[in-house]
Amino acid sequence: MGNVEGMSTETVPPTAAEDLPSTAPAATPQQDTDAEVEERSGYRRPAIDVPALTALLDGKYAEVRNLVRTNLAEYAGILTDAEEMTRDEFRERVKDVVVEMASTGQTGMGFPEEYGGGGDIGASVAAFETLAYGDLSVLVKVGVQFGLFGGAILQLGSKEHHDAYLADLITGKLMGCFAMTESGHGSNVQALGTVATYDVATQEFVVTTTREDARKDYIGNAAKHAEIAVVFAQLEVAGKSEGVHAFVVPIRDRDGGTLPGVRIEDDGLKMGLNGVDNGRIWFDGVRIPRTALLNRFADVTPSGVYESEIENPNRRFFTMLGTLVQGRVCVGGGGINAAKVAIAIAVKYALKRRQFEATSEDEEELLLDYGLHQRRLLPLLADTYALHFAQEVVAGQLHDVTSGIETSEHAKRELESRAAGTKALGTWHATRTIQECREACGGAGYLAENRFAALKADTDVFTTFEGDNHVLLQLVAKGLLTDYASDFEDLDQLGTVRFVTNLAVETVIEKTAVHKLLERVKDLLPGGDQWDQEAGLLDSDYQLAMLRFREEHMLSGVARRLKRGIDQKMNPGEVFSRVQDHVIAAARAHVERLVLEAFVAKVEALPDGENKIALRLLCDLHALGVIESDRAWFMEHGRLSVARSKAISREIGSLCRKVRPLADDLVDAFAVPPEMLRSPSLLG
Amino acid sequence: MGNVEGMSTETVPPTAAEDLPSTAPAATPQQDTDAEVEERSGYRRPAIDVPALTALLDGKYAEVRNLVRTNLAEYAGILTDAEEMTRDEFRERVKDVVVEMASTGQTGMGFPEEYGGGGDIGASVAAFETLAYGDLSVLVKVGVQFGLFGGAILQLGSKEHHDAYLADLITGKLMGCFAMTESGHGSNVQALGTVATYDVATQEFVVTTTREDARKDYIGNAAKHAEIAVVFAQLEVAGKSEGVHAFVVPIRDRDGGTLPGVRIEDDGLKMGLNGVDNGRIWFDGVRIPRTALLNRFADVTPSGVYESEIENPNRRFFTMLGTLVQGRVCVGGGGINAAKVAIAIAVKYALKRRQFEATSEDEEELLLDYGLHQRRLLPLLADTYALHFAQEVVAGQLHDVTSGIETSEHAKRELESRAAGTKALGTWHATRTIQECREACGGAGYLAENRFAALKADTDVFTTFEGDNHVLLQLVAKGLLTDYASDFEDLDQLGTVRFVTNLAVETVIEKTAVHKLLERVKDLLPGGDQWDQEAGLLDSDYQLAMLRFREEHMLSGVARRLKRGIDQKMNPGEVFSRVQDHVIAAARAHVERLVLEAFVAKVEALPDGENKIALRLLCDLHALGVIESDRAWFMEHGRLSVARSKAISREIGSLCRKVRPLADDLVDAFAVPPEMLRSPSLLG
Structure with missing residues (x-):
């Protein structure tokens, strides 16, 4: 093999004596041809062992990844469904596929075994990653349901919440959403405008969308499937703001009807991921019991005293954001x-x-x-x-x-x-x-x-x-x-x-x-x-x-x-x-x-x-x-x-x-x- | 206004004495603050005259551009139609809008006045550019019908073809397509596999798709609306290949039925531009009259003699590609x-x-x-x-x-x-x-x-x-x-x-x-x-x-x-x-x-x-x-x-x-x- 780059510059005319542009590597006189270099360095083309390389890439979770690959092939029709179905049909199809995949254990690997999960976070990440080979509405629906919604219940809630929700959400019987982002606040979560005020008289929180741009927005699972929302809101107790906390707020009845005080609007067509039902949610004085606060890091006593082991409010906030x-x-x-x-x-x-x-x-x-x-x-x-x-x-x-x-x-x-x-x-x-x-x-x-x-x-x-x-x-x-x-x-x-x-x-x-x-x-x-x-x-x-x-x-x-x-x-x-x-x-x-x-x-x-x-x-x-x-x-x-x-x-x-x-x-x-x-x- | 960049480097510790990264412009001691520079250079914030700037941008075709702006506003509903209609409905809607816009003269500006055009190429480009503010299926449908199909008839055809087609295509009454690209040949047009053989006995060309990857592909207007295709094919006369030429080939009857010997398949859903009906076309011995050759640069006599004023076949080819x-x-x-x-x-x-x-x-x-x-x-x-x-x-x-x-x-x-x-x-x-x-x-x-x-x-x-x-x-x-x-x-x-x-x-x-x-x-x-x-x-x-x-x-x-x-x-x-x-x-x-x-x-x-x-x-x-x-x-x-x-x-x-x-x-x-x-x- 010759080498166009490996030639002397002596014949180059004076107007062009500089080195060649780096976008187009040029010769230096001492440079050898590739073939010479390869011979001297002992380079030869390696013969890749593909299965061994796959095993290396799959790492310790090869079994999990192969389960997902099998499921993907099983539900391969979803790729054409995405093109051929109406948006409503496709949303239902994606939900069904997610629930069916859940039954294989694929999506619950990160939850405690006592609730039917796999008890292995690493496995759950491996499963999720591999799912990205397929239709990404399925991937994101899984992320919303098991990662965000399920993850919030698991990590911000206490045993009471786990007992109430985990088993059903792992199977997909209970669908939920993660209502953090608002139209006016995405990255700056600390400035959210939704408020949850503690009413000591009834021992309830009252959840309210305080202004138009405080509506929850782009919330996956909200437009159609979620029965429950984990809502991030400014907690107010006895007239004092304690910062953003997460609450479990039912938003639909079992028949899919929106509950009183809750208004939901569809975010409509998106650039992609149209198998996921993103929506907007407004709350108008929605009352939820005191125990609806996901209280792993902070709680409110029945008599209206705010308590947390984390004293610094910012630290508390960022712990929850964990x-x-x-x-x-x-x-x-x-x-x-x-x-x-x-x-x-x-x-x-x-x-x-x-x-x-x-x-x-x-x-x-x-x-x-x-x-x-x-x-x-x-x-x-x-x-x-x-x-x-x-x-x-x-x-x-x-x-x-x-x-x-x-x-x-x-x-x-x-x-x-x-x-x-x-x-x-x-x-x-x-x-x-x-x-x-x-x-x-x-x-x-x-x-x-x-x-x-x-x-x-x-x-x-x-x-x-x-x-x-x-x-x-x-x-x-x-x-x-x-x-x-x-x-x-x-x-x-x-x-x-x-x-x-x-x-x-x-x-x-x-x-x-x-x-x-x-x-x-x-x-x-x-x-x-x-x-x-x-x-x-x-x-x-x-x-x-x-x-x-x-x-x-x-x-x-x-x-x-x-x-x-x-x-x-x-x-x-x-x-x-x-x-x-x-x-x-x-x-x-x-x-x-x-x-x-x-x-x-x-x-x-x-x-x-x-x-x-x-x-x-x-x-x-x-x-x-x-x-x-x-x-x-x-x-x-x-x-x-x-x-x-x-x-x-x-x-x-x-x-x-x-x-x-x-x-x-x-x-x-x-x-x-x-x-x-x-x-x-x-x-x- | 202070300037973070304009400070001395004397206090910089030894480990970091170099200049700051260029992604983050740093100080050089002699540098003045922006305010000082601006004052000295006489810089002050200009007050833009927006209408004058628009006039400058619009240039000599301001009137044309404003006509298109008016039409865009008139048909603004097309942006939601693109989201809400089925693909079939949207294709029809786009076609209708294109035809209605044609009636304003907007899309025919580049054609000769004698056929109802505007006789001004520059105006036609200005109109097209401005149309890109709106739905781009409309833009591309216009490009296919008037630019590619109409342009081929105008520039490759002679008066006979102009008389036969231009008036109707300018109004959109006659829809056509530009069938150049094949599945196996896009950029390398010279290697197309479709062949048009001259049959001296009947004074016809016989158009044939010679192999599977020679099917015409991605052809706009082909899947649904085109009655006529300008087909680029290898011309063979008396056993000799004369290179790629363009032919007018009817592909549908007035009722939309595909003509004998023609097979058309829909390219299906695309990433975008779904208001344009792209498709694939196969030709199986389709016979067209000798006059169907767009003969501005080359012709075949009834007796089967190939003639062209451009002797070099490559030159001829590239002239047609013009x-x-x-x-x-x-x-x-x-x-x-x-x-x-x-x-x-x-x-x-x-x-x-x-x-x-x-x-x-x-x-x-x-x-x-x-x-x-x-x-x-x-x-x-x-x-x-x-x-x-x-x-x-x-x-x-x-x-x-x-x-x-x-x-x-x-x-x-x-x-x-x-x-x-x-x-x-x-x-x-x-x-x-x-x-x-x-x-x-x-x-x-x-x-x-x-x-x-x-x-x-x-x-x-x-x-x-x-x-x-x-x-x-x-x-x-x-x-x-x-x-x-x-x-x-x-x-x-x-x-x-x-x-x-x-x-x-x-x-x-x-x-x-x-x-x-x-x-x-x-x-x-x-x-x-x-x-x-x-x-x-x-x-x-x-x-x-x-x-x-x-x-x-x-x-x-x-x-x-x-x-x-x-x-x-x-x-x-x-x-x-x-x-x-x-x-x-x-x-x-x-x-x-x-x-x-x-x-x-x-x-x-x-x-x-x-x-x-x-x-x-x-x-x-x-x-x-x-x-x-x-x-x-x-x-x-x-x-x-x-x-x-x-x-x-x-x-x-x-x-x-x-x-x-x-x-x-x-x-x-x-x-x-x-x-x-x-x-x-x-x-x-």
Whole structure:
């Protein structure tokens, strides 16, 4: 094989003597051809053991994932139902499928065994993730019923509530909804306008929608199926507001009729997920018994005394919001698995469809043999693997914290941050990957039968629900800046600015978790030009050092900028506004480092073999892709020379060519049931 | 107003002494506060004259655009029809609206007056673009009927065909389709598998689908409404293949029944545009008269002799494909105008919705007062203006070429290239903008009533139809590399590689159109550090010089890499595959330069005044955004220092803050009818 890049520059005319653009890696005289490099390095194409790779991806929950795969194939008709049924019919169909799947135990794995659950949070996350291979209305309906509604009863309620509701909600006999968001308040839950006032005379709470934009909105299961709502409202006891609490409020009778004082409106057609009945709810003086307060963390005595073991009201609030963590872990995993479906279809199509004569005049070229097509799809495939393994880590942490295996406050906070960050990157990855894959499948990708229509429309809101991605990254940054200080969760934006600026900047920097990691970084990236020759681009220590350096630098930069703004007597809100994109960038840098660490650790732990070689290629492709996409930053901060920046782009091209012959096996290893790939006019 | 960025770095601890990340512009000691800079430069907030700005945007076709706005408001119910009707009902509704709009003259402006048209191509493009404010099934149905079908009859047919069809198709009485694409061949039209064989005995053509993947596919109007298809097929005369030609083939009788030998299948549900009836067509020995050949450029005599004034078969083919140019101009404009709807909604929502306390403890902050939100939306607004003016240029060129005002071959080729490039950038811009705007509107953005669902689903295929964007950018690059040589259109990828490599590289570079522009570039970007201090970031000569330099450098790099690959005896297809991302990058750089030139020229031509000040801010924001997004490349090629790269990011932040108070007026100037903004739960 010749190499267009590996030639001398001596014949280049004077007007074009510079190196070639990095988007188009060029030659340096000392560069060898790929073939030479491969021969010298002993590189040869690995033969992937697909079942073994699937087993690695499935991890400890292979059995659970296979149960879900079987169920998905069993109910494959739901994909066409989504297209052919009316909205009402499809909502009923989705509900039925959810209830039938519940009977297999698939959806109740996270609940205590005494109520019919599986008693294993990790298994419940694995089941949910795998469900994302199929129709996503089913996925989201499961999330609403068992994750949000069921999770709130389980985690915010006490035994009394568990006894009353869990057994029936696990089977789907009792459907409920999670009524947190209001039209006027999504991310800022603390400012909700729904109020629950304790009436000591009747020992009841009176739930009221106090203004129009305080109506509950976008609530899944509300428009049609929920009998019960877990309602988040400002608790008022004896004229004092105690902050947001959760209450069990019946909203429908068994016949589906709306109860007195409750008004429900359908949110109507949505971009996607039309098998889920989202709606709006207004409460007009709805009375519920005192015991309807989900009282695990706070209670009101019959005589009207508010009691809680958590004294700080903000802390109490954020403890209750902890119920959202599992939802975030699940949504992130759902997004990543939806991306797998898209990339599997696009790769398989690119291995079937030919277009234009290129290397031969007799036959058109396979799409995946075009360099650009490789560049479009294969880094996304590598990122999908990386995020899969990062997701495995956060799901494991969730399991440990929720199951009481890990009990430290710090671990809980780190979990919240990691769940937020993985959710943000995983769902953005889904949006981007599905879009690129649709375009890479041309006009056929636009037909509903080929899956992208549903994947794109259904996953679109993943970047918003269970926490807007930008708000979640701010949460990540706040945790980093305060080193998950005991009160970090209470801090709103003003509070964060004040907190940070009350510390010496050095303290902030020393407190950052990443700071400890920097010793190795200094060895690997000593600055100047020296390191430039030393570390190999395919050395994962080098790749990690780059991401660690960036994270630490961005984070300390944020701290300094916040502090300086305050020193200059600026309004803290304005300081925050101006530093905000820096805050988001720092959080993203942090999460990208965690993702790479997860992938590297997974690869290193593997026994030597073909699969390890293949995954190492993918891991390198992922790592260099992350560095390349922010190479301007690295150059601006003296950690990447022009020559090395171009070398990275060249290496990515070379890695794509090496991954190309492995691509089919790599997507097969996801083990997406063929019925879920569907795509008759792409793959048929 | 204080400035968080303008402080000394003396107090910075040693571990963090570098400049701050560019994503978060930092201080340099000499930097003044915005307020000081603004005072010294005489900057003050301009007061936009919205009607005057609308008049500027509408240009010479204000009257036409207002007619369309009136029609859109008249038929505003179509937006809800799209949600509430069944697919069959909605298809009929869309057809009816198209026919009713036709009766206003809106859709026939590009046809000769003698057949009832308006005789003004430019007006027809303006009408089409404006129609993109409304339901996009209507837009696309109009495009299929009047642009593709009608355009083929007009441009490929002779008077006989005009007399037979134009009057009826202009009124919509005769519906037709444009049957070019096949399941197995989209971009590579030259390889179509449908064959039309001349039977001298009966003086008929026999049209046949020769293999399964040669069925016509994704054909708009085919599934339901077309009586007639313009079918692109390989013409065979006397045993010899003469290449692809277009034929008029009746496919349905007046009652809608499929004619003998024709089989039609519905493409079924699509991601969007479900008011358009796309379908598949198979032909089994369908006989059509000899006169059914659209014979403007080639004909077959009764006795079976093939005749054409264009000798080169490839040239002939590409001349016929010229009918696609108008479609590309229209789709690009449609995408840009759909993006206007999205950005108008997102900006207006961000000026209404508050979230989190930031600068005040009493009131939550408007979304658009957050730095990040400004950074997300305002550069997209600036890009939308830039693309609008670039679209105006290409639409003007189309008018001049099609109306015979401009007749040179070179102008035609440049038009083809510019139409391809503007279509690619305009439609990608639509995809990106609609996505960002949806996310910026949170969960409410997911509800169908708030427009993004339809905008996103309907525009998605714009990046694919009328030419896949990547393939179109390759066309642009080919034109640049060959300086629109007389035979450049014939060149497939192999041919292009050979063509380029047969020239001396210097010749290629000298031939590039951009090369002539480089003298000014050398003055402005002399290299080294000197220029770094000299040119102001807000100097449009500097901005243009940067884009011209990049374009020329990328283009000559492509030429060199192609040539070197051949010199090294690589397979030309493999050379092309490896250089392909570089080819695409060069083409994109070219089009971005054209877009900026169009915006700069428009602003410079304006009389001094408030609107000019406002547009200059937007133009700077656009220009620096383009440079920033490729700043790694400029650093890698010695045309941007680290300090200046960071200064650009800072300047963008500052420009966003200046554009922020103008944003409402800037989106109002698009004059999107309020009925088309809709969005009751965002703006109501």
